[in-house]
Amino acid sequence: TLRHAGRLRHLGIGRAHKHKRIIVLVREADVTAVEHGTGEILAEFTIDPTRGYQPKKQNTPGPKTGGVNDVPTHP
Secondary structure (H helix, E strand, O other), X not given: OEEEOOEXXXXXXXXXXXOOOEEEEEEOOEEXXXXXOXXXXXXXXXOOOOOOEEOOOOXXXXXXXXXXXXXXXXX
């Protein structure tokens, strides 16, 4: 839970990290949750002021690499 702009915001970091010590870095509406001991980034958020619960940012899929079309069929 984080207080941002005078309101409590609940961050959806995940159950797997329930008892971990977490550092929350805030820059305007961008928030990054980092594990205290390892520095591993657990989640990133963009605060939506209309919502109390803040879901994680969705990872955008990168370009596909490899695949059957990369192999030439004729010499």
